[in-house]
Amino acid sequence: MLNRIFALMIKEFLALLKDKRSRTVIIVPPLLQLIVFGYAATYDLNRVPYAIYNEDPGAASRELAARMEGSPTFHLVADLQNDSQIAPMINARKALMILHMGPHFTRDLLLDQSSKLQVIVDGRNSNTAMLALGYVRNIVSRFSEQWASEHGGVRPPARLNIRTWFNPNLESRWFIVPGIVGLLTLVVTLLVTALSVAREREAGTFDQLLVTPLHPVEILLGKVMPGFIIGSIEASFIILVAVFWFHVPLLGSLTALYTGLFLFLLSAIGVGLMISSIAVTQQQGLLGAFLFLVPSIILSGFATPIANMPPFMQDLTLLNPMRYFLVIIRSVFLEGGSVSLLWPQYWPMAVIGMVNLSIAAWLFRHRLY
Amino acid sequence: MKTMKHPDSTRRSAGMRLHGMIRKETLQILRDPSSIAIAFVLPLVLLLIFGYGVSLDAEHVPIALVVEHPSAQTSSLTSAFYHSPYFDPTGYPHIRQAEEALREKKVDGIVWLRDNFGGETLSAGRSPVGVFVNGVDANNARIIQGYMEGVWAKWLEQFSAAQGMSVEMPVTLEQRIWFNPGLRSRDYLVPGLIAVIMTLIGALLTAMVVAREWERGTMEALMVTPVSVREILLGKIIPYFILGMGGMLLSVAMAVWLFQVPLRGSLWVLLGTSALFLLVALGMGLLISTLAKNQFMAGQVAIITTFLPAFILSGFIFDIGSMPAAIQWITRLIGARYFVAILQTVFLAGHVWPVILANSLALLIMGVIFLALVKRRTQKRLE
Numbered sequence: 185m186l187n188r189i190f191a192l193m194i195k196e197f198l199a200l201l202k203d204k205r206s207r208t209v210i211i212v213p214p215l216l217q218l219i220v221f222g223y224a225a226t227y228d229l230n231r232v233p234y235a236i237y238n239e240d241p242g243a244a245s246r247e248l249a250a251r252m253e254g255s256p257t258f259h260l261v262a263d264l265q266n267d268s269q270i271a272p273m274i275n276a277r278k279a280l281m282i283l284h285m286g287p288h289f290t291r292d293l294l295l296d297q298s299s300k301l302q303v304i305v306d307g308r309n310s311n312t313a314m315l316a317l318g319y320v321r322n323i324v325s326r327f328s329e330q331w332a333s334e335h336g337g338v339r340p341p342a343r344l345n346i347r348t349w350f351n352p353n354l355e356s357r358w359f360i361v362p363g364i365v366g367l368l369t370l371v372v373t374l375l376v377t378a379l380s381v382a383r384e385r386e387a388g389t390f391d392q393l394l395v396t397p398l399h400p401v402e403i404l405l406g407k408v409m410p411g412f413i414i415g416s417i418e419a420s421f422i423i424l425v426a427v428f429w430f431h432v433p434l435l436g437s438l439t440a441l442y443t444g445l446f447l448f449l450l451s452a453i454g455v456g457l458m459i460s461s462i463a464v465t466q467q468q469g470l471l472g473a474f475l476f477l478v479p480s481i482i483l484s485g486f487a488t489p490i491a492n493m494p495p496f497m498q499d500l501t502l503l504n505p506m507r508y509f510l511v512i513i514r515s516v517f518l519e520g521g522s523v524s525l526l527w528p529q530y531w532p533m534a535v536i537g538m539v540n541l542s543i544a545a546w547l548f549r550h551r552l553y
Numbered sequence: 554m555k556t557m558k559h560p561d562s563t564r565r566s567a568g569m570r571l572h573g574m575i576r577k578e579t580l581q582i583l584r585d586p587s588s589i590a591i592a593f594v595l596p597l598v599l600l601l602i603f604g605y606g607v608s609l610d611a612e613h614v615p616i617a618l619v620v621e622h623p624s625a626q627t628s629s630l631t632s633a634f635y636h637s638p639y640f641d642p643t644g645y646p647h648i649r650q651a652e653e654a655l656r657e658k659k660v661d662g663i664v665w666l667r668d669n670f671g672g673e674t675l676s677a678g679r680s681p682v683g684v685f686v687n688g689v690d691a692n693n694a695r696i697i698q699g700y701m702e703g704v705w706a707k708w709l710e711q712f713s714a715a716q717g718m719s720v721e722m723p724v725t726l727e728q729r730i731w732f733n734p735g736l737r738s739r740d741y742l743v744p745g746l747i748a749v750i751m752t753l754i755g756a757l758l759t760a761m762v763v764a765r766e767w768e769r770g771t772m773e774a775l776m777v778t779p780v781s782v783r784e785i786l787l788g789k790i791i792p793y794f795i796l797g798m799g800g801m802l803l804s805v806a807m808a809v810w811l812f813q814v815p816l817r818g819s820l821w822v823l824l825g826t827s828a829l830f831l832l833v834a835l836g837m838g839l840l841i842s843t844l845a846k847n848q849f850m851a852g853q854v855a856i857i858t859t860f861l862p863a864f865i866l867s868g869f870i871f872d873i874g875s876m877p878a879a880i881q882w883i884t885r886l887i888g889a890r891y892f893v894a895i896l897q898t899v900f901l902a903g904h905v906w907p908v909i910l911a912n913s914l915a916l917l918i919m920g921v922i923f924l925a926l927v928k929r930r931t932q933k934r935l936e
Contacts, residue, residue, distance in 0.1 A: 226875065317730075349688055350689050375853050518689050
């Protein structure tokens with residue numbers, strides 16, 4: 185029996201890797217995408233274009249402007265001279281933000297200890313707008329405190345003493361890059377499995393397989409193994425890049441990580457093979473792969489938190505294997521998660537995988553077409 | 554052969570041939586309902602999932618409140634947290650239990666009012682309140698911190714006013730947020746999603762159609778007919794273009810009526826730019842289909858090159874301006890990037906011609922390049 189499965193496995197590998205272009209498609213793009221996405225997918229702001237409209241001749245406004253210029257988060261693109269220049273700058277997205285200081289900024293500050301800084305922000309991307317405002321608020325309140333302490337006046341009010349756990353500098357790359365491990369592993373596994381049965385069905389070779397002495401379970405194992413081997417090799421490589429190239433700390437145990445990876449591959453291959461056995465044509469297989477891939481990435485918590493979704497959507501995410509794997513991989517990387525802590529994430533993936541594989545094996549013989 | 558005919562009859566038969574090609578493709582579409590499903594069911598399902606599933610607005614964040622020494626002041630601060638729509642607080646008797654809850658992800662943050670909270674510590678620029686936030690999701694953590702600072706500042710202001718003190722800082726920030734004053738993330742995400750979804754649909758519709766003909770040998774059959782390459786391609790593009798525009802209209806209608814995203818620009822500008830983008834998306838699908846020898850390969854390439862790049866590199870969720878320069882260059886190759894910029898502007902800001910025209914031009918160039926490549930590759934393979 186082992187011999188037969190092994191032979192089938194070899195045949196599957198040949199079908200996938202024999203053609204040079206097909207080999208390239210499975211190996212090169214995921215690795216390229218890892219590097220590109222690793223750098224691209226970040227919520228941290230960098231060189232945000234802004235303009236200053238300073239009507240005040242005084243020293244205070246100049247000092248505040250200098251503080252903005254000194255911040256690496258912001259990048260000064262223009263010095264405006266009048267009101268009418270503001271709208272075109274923002275509308276054409278030349279600047280995300282305009283800082284406006286009125287003609288009496290310094291005078292008011294000296295006389296009344298109170299002045300206003302007007303900030304106009306492009307809200308088209310509300311997340312960027314909110315983050316940029318947060319940075320400006322920080323710069324302004326540091327300026328205010330220093331001004332107050334130099335010129336005597338209101339003492340700064342009590343503040344919250346905020347500490348962040350697991351990611352002290354709030355680098356969003358630490359959050360996103362482990363997510364990309366899950367993302368690309370899913371894509372590669374689907375690439376290998378989702379069209380494999382449909383292609384044989386269309387070519388008629390699947391019927392030939394069915395009349396051989398191979399048991400459906402053996403066919404299933406022969407189809408599962410290539411996905412497993414290719415998926416785990418690529419995932420391991422991506423994990424290495426995350427650790428040594430992007431320097432994301434890996435605090436937890438590799439056992440916990442690889443138990444998760446094993447179960448995740450099992451469930452992803454299960455879904456891929458099921459799609460493939462339902463599909464009559466390859467086009468339907470491709471459609472099925474997308475219909476699974478896209479929602480499972482959106483509803484995994486990869487880019488936006490699951491907790492922000494409406495309750496029925498949150499329940500829907502429970503069917504998504506990627507959701508569990510992302511919790512595992514982030515927890516192992518950043519929080520030092522262990523097998524016992526992650527147990528609630530492991531078993532749903534095992535269930536999803538087993539159910540899908542059983543359906544796929546059953547469909548091998550019972551699919552009507 | 555052609556030159557011998559009267560030019561008018563050539564034109565007429567060319568029209569007939571094109572008509573025939575379009576009819577053939579249309580019949581193929583109608584007989585395998587999967588194309589119609591792609592054009593109409595897919596946008597519906599995806600926009601529902603995306604529209605509800607993608608949100609950066611945190612609400613009801615579970616947090617732990619630890620009060621070491623209850624007093625009138627602590628209870629007024631905790632009630633400020635209880636009344637905030639952003640938080641869903643649970644009281645914990647001791648910081649150690651709260652830390653345990655944070656570690657087990659039962660809460661996303663802890664607000665710890667220490668035993669010296671009150672009177673003296675509230676005014677002297679000290680920090681009597683400790684806050685811990687789970688920073689794994691850095692963006693979310695930053696948003697939660699912002700909300701916490703907001704609750705705190707508001708409470709402190711009321712508290713100081715009641716005591717007859719002023720906490721106003723020398724410089725106050727007066728913020729004006731244009732286009733989306735409520736900072737609803739859905740208003741900018743939904744227009745961007747339309748671009749991502751249309752990329753998928755365009756590619757899915759056409760990625761396999763040429764490869765399928767090659768694989769089945771029907772392309773050779775087409776080649777021996779008088780139909781020219783241009784007519785074959787037009788015959789493939791026109792029906793799918795009409796299907797795609799239908800899907801696009803459906804998406805826009807859902808964005809406006811279901812998700813209540815304001816549409817400040819005109820529908821005509823939206824449709825015009827959508828048509829351009831659809832040409833790019835269909836052109837890309839056809840190119841994949843033409844270059845790949847078989848459907849298997851075309852399917853794999855379509856999975857890799859469409860969804861993830863449009864999702865991550867189009868600026869729909871991650872800010873392109875903050876990416877490293879080299880990556881910013883790569884984003885220029887992604888058609889969705891230009892369409893996202895157009896959609897966000899047309900929906901939220903209206904007709905800002907510099908943005909619309911520059912990005913439309915980029916789309917036009919991309920579309921022409923894709924279609925020219927498709928035409929060239931198809932001709933070469935005839936020989």
